[in-house]
Amino acid sequence: MYIIVVGGGRLGYYLTKALLDEGHEVLIIEKNATICENIVGEMGSVCVRGDGCEASTLAEVGTGRADMLIAVTGDDEDNLVACQVAKHKFNVPRTAARIRNPKNETIFKKLGIDVTVSSTNIILERIEEEVPTHPLTHLLTIRDKGLEIVQVKIPPESTAVGKTIKELSLPPGSTLSLIIRKEHKPIIPKANTILQAEDQIIAVTTPESEEALRATLRGA
């Protein structure tokens, strides 16, 4: 694939390295001359100096034949415009934008950006996971279906311990998909599976039911 990366900061740099390793043709567009020179010095001619929001720069780097454009500058508005210009002027089939303000996720979707990655949200979630008492971890969001995959650990004091799945009243739209138990193979939960303390549950739920699911499984 031919992939254009807008923004040669730390994110653009490591992203390009990873994509090159996977065998893709990658080109970075970076405004800052020094950053550009450093990248070229290290990785070869994979960086062009210019403004990735400008149609002339995008034309110069052959955006018309790009399979994907990924905008990872530090400014949400620049990432939005780079993706929109690529999409509407050069018909790039897939555009992805990094966003800083998590609230922009829905706005970007509405404005036609195919993929958004909220760096702030990802960092928050990772840190939350490391807080020992954190009750529920988001693993994945399936946005077009309005679903999310979460992980919940059953604490010993939970009222769910010793109960079968059937006996729990799970909130609407929530399904327990997998139980990871110490020293055991992962278990596919059935109606009569009994929950134990310290079970790690992987569940599918909706953003609305998330809180009720947490309460049911951690129940106190």
Added chain:
Amino acid sequence: MKVVIMGCGRVGAWLAGLLDADGHSVTILDTDAYSFRRLPPKFGGTALIGNGINEEVLKKAGIEEADAFVAVTQGDNRNVMAAQIAKHIFNVPKVICRIYDPLRQELYSTLGLETISPTTIFAQILKEKLES
């Protein structure tokens, strides 16, 4: 008419003054409070500190009841993003956006945004003056 203006530079402040003098209800946004010095002393509208690409700030500025939104900050991309939020998220009836870059201006006008490029307009005026 209720108008929200984003960017209190020379153009934004001047426009705010004109509309306010005509009796319109004006709210002007800027990220830097110092910019509000450009507003005329008699300005009767609201000056609000905040970034217009932030939904919450736009709500605070009364975008939900606004009849018009004008984006005139120094940043083309900021203007484009704010104008699209006003048009597609808040359904403001009249949205006008300044875009310096003529190519970007052309693209966004084909995408249905009402845009003005001072670059092309001013160059054209200069050309006409020179040739007359």
